[in-house]
Amino acid sequence: MLGLYIHIPFCKHHCHYCDFVKTVPRNQKVVDNYINKLVEEINSYKNYFDKIDTVFIGGGTPNFISDDSLIQVLEALKPIKTKEFTIEINPESYTEKQGQIFVKYGINRVSIGVQTFNEERLKFLNRAHTNKDVINAISSLKILGIENISIDLIFAIPGQQLSDIEHDLNEAIKLDIKHMSYYSLILEENTYFHYLYNRGLFSEVSEDLSGEMLENIIRKLEENGFEYYEISNFSKPGFRSIHNQIYWKFDDYIGVGLGAHGKLDGVRYYNERALNKYLKNTLYEKVELSTDDMISEEMIMGLRLISGINISNVESKYNINLHQKFPQIKEMIDLKLLTEESGYLKLTKKGLFLGNQVFQIFI
Numbered sequence: 001m002l003g004l005y006i007h008i009p010f011c012k013h014h015c016h017y018c019d020f021v022k023t024v025p026r027n028q029k030v031v032d033n034y035i036n037k038l039v040e041e042i043n044s045y046k047n048y049f050d051k052i053d054t055v056f057i058g059g060g061t062p063n064f065i066s067d068d069s070l071i072q073v074l075e076a077l078k079p080i081k082t083k084e085f086t087i088e089i090n091p092e093s094y095t096e097k098q099g100q101i102f103v104k105y106g107i108n109r110v111s112i113g114v115q116t117f118n119e120e121r122l123k124f125l126n127r128a129h130t131n132k133d134v135i136n137a138i139s140s141l142k143i144l145g146i147e148n149i150s151i152d153l154i155f156a157i158p159g160q161q162l163s164d165i166e167h168d169l170n171e172a173i174k175l176d177i178k179h180m181s182y183y184s185l186i187l188e189e190n191t192y193f194h195y196l197y198n199r200g201l202f203s204e205v206s207e208d209l210s211g212e213m214l215e216n217i218i219r220k221l222e223e224n225g226f227e228y229y230e231i232s233n234f235s236k237p238g239f240r241s242i243h244n245q246i247y248w249k250f251d252d253y254i255g256v257g258l259g260a261h262g263k264l265d266g267v268r269y270y271n272e273r274a275l276n277k278y279l280k281n282t283l284y285e286k287v288e289l290s291t292d293d294m295i296s297e298e299m300i301m302g303l304r305l306i307s308g309i310n311i312s313n314v315e316s317k318y319n320i321n322l323h324q325k326f327p328q329i330k331e332m333i334d335l336k337l338l339t340e341e342s343g344y345l346k347l348t349k350k351g352l353f354l355g356n357q358v359f360q361i362f363i
């Protein structure tokens, strides 16, 4: 499998928790210059076009740019025939005209930034949409024939209680969508929340409460027909994200755009993260992955999947014995953070909450 990720880094404003590569454009000229460069970069991968299985346009806010700018990108992608073509959107910028453009260019999956249905907390996060925007966008996309809709939600927002999670889950289930990504709020450096934290004005939700929240999320979504298939992802049967599975299964992917990265034929590359530098020269650096790097990444990414890692596949791919290579696996099994079942190594329920502790042994 080969995926193509395209980064559109523009946003209306900055959300308080966000550390993605993004910028608020000063004017249309900034966007035009970027899109021209992006299209040039997309075209530089023309030789791979017939091998690409999935395309994912992410951001930033890909639907914040004008229809003309979006069409310019989509025209460049037209020769690629994909199994899954996703675009991320923010509900407040969505228009029916955009939905029509998505359909015209073969976009068959839309991922919507919702985060919570509590409008006070949306303000706290500095999000710009309302619940009505979410409902309108989803109903318009469904009318246009886009059934494969995913939403992003966040838990462990300061002040949130289990009853708030219950409310968000009920609202999310009512939307009758195919996929949900449910992330725990992470306090990232260089965000406004981190600035508040350093001044004692922001307190994180305790580990116990956040663990309980995740447990409730898993239970409720499973009761409502969702499969829990990755640490932060749930889908109705048949609607797992094909693109994201490329990352978790350690397949190759091309990343284009500001701050994007890719992995192709054993080489990982990183694009420039500063707009002015990217416009001059897209690439920041290329790193040839050693066998140890690859094993380590494959283990960490693969363990994110609830089904875990097929032990014999990894052992034969790299000609290793997993237990000899990582003797600490036994320790993790004894601590009940990892388990081996039917030839798969996977995180236990306890391990899901303490994933980072487990991943350390593969670094």
Ligand code: SF4
Residues within 6 Å of the ligand: 010, 011, 012, 013, 014, 015, 018, 019, 020, 022, 059, 060, 061, 090, 113
């Ligand atoms: S809209 Fe998305 S990318 Fe933009 S600032 Fe908010 S979270 Fe970050």
